[in-house]
Amino acid sequence: MSRFAKTDMQILGHQKILELLPKLRAQTLLFTGPEGVGRRTVARWFAAGLNCEQGFPPCGRCVSCRQEPHPDYLEIAPQGETKTGKKARAPQIRLEQIAPREGSEEPSLLEWMATYPRFRAKVAVIDGAHHLGEPAANALLKLLEEPPAFARLVLIAPGRELVLPTLVSRSLEVGFAPLSEALLHPLSTDPEVLAYAQGAPGKVYWALTNPAEFAKLTGRAQGVLEALQAGPTQTLEALKLLSEVDDALPYLGHLLGQGRVESPAYKEVLEALSRAQDALSAYVGEDLVQTWLALRLYKAFPALCAGDAAKAG
Ligand SMILES: [Zn+2]
Secondary structure (H helix, E strand, O other): OOOOOOOOOOOOOOOHHHHHHHHHOEEEEEEEEOOOOOOEEEEHHHHHHHOOOOOOOOOOOOOOOOOOOOOOOOEOOOOOEEOOOOEEEEEEEOOOHHHOOOOOOOOOHHHHHHOOOOOOOOEEEEEOOEEEOOOHHHHHHHHHOOOOEEEEEEEOOHHHHHOOOOHOOOEEEOOOOOOOOHHHOOOOOOHHHHHHHOOOOOHHHHHHHHHHHHHHHHHHHHHHHHOOOOOHHHHHHHHHHHHHOOOHHHHHHHHOOOOOOOOOOOOHHHHHHHHHHHHHHHOOOHHHHHHHHHHHHHHHHHHHHHHHHHOOO
């Protein structure tokens, strides 16, 4: 085990952001970008540097850098699980995570922020700012409007358009782009893993540390491809199986596009996948979305494959 867990972390890419962050005065930052791209890791690095005796980059050895957990660092994330441990359909950051509430066991963000830091800055990360319920967002807004001088807040979301405009207008956006494949090569050169990661090192780590789950994903995505040749009902069944694995649609898009990215039908397929993804994020009924998607894919599939034989021959 590393003694420097917080600052010892390896950050891949994002060099310009690492240079920029120490110069920013804004007390509230909004980190946007795809899941797994490194927003959380950079937020932890930023917090470590704000409190390190040496400043940036954090040294990993001083009293502050060795705190684990760090008393001046707080991460708030949506409660994604129901009481039975099943994944919640609509993860949400609840009011009691932000503002004090009677009977709540954990101190809220506002209570935590009300005391002075042990070092220089108190850094709170709201991981999943797009999952803030309205009461929670309103309570947070009060803090963003008048933060104590020692407070820094980092909101994390896939894109600014998903976050309430009142919160966006009080933050400075820092956008994280997917990394190039070359930057990911030290982690893995497996083309399947890289196709799944789409430039996000966090997804490479996930695939490498969860080989069984990853094999399930690739196997079930392959199953959809086979089902598309059989019929719409089979396609729907295969899609249902695939969607039991997290985050599977972009990977299916990659498989369907192999050797066909220039086909006009592929554009249709990508559009259908992205609309399905949006609908699922908006908590439209899963059955409805899957049925719709199965039909769209099944209809587009012959045109998608039409060029295959010509290319092979
Ligand atoms: Zn240090």
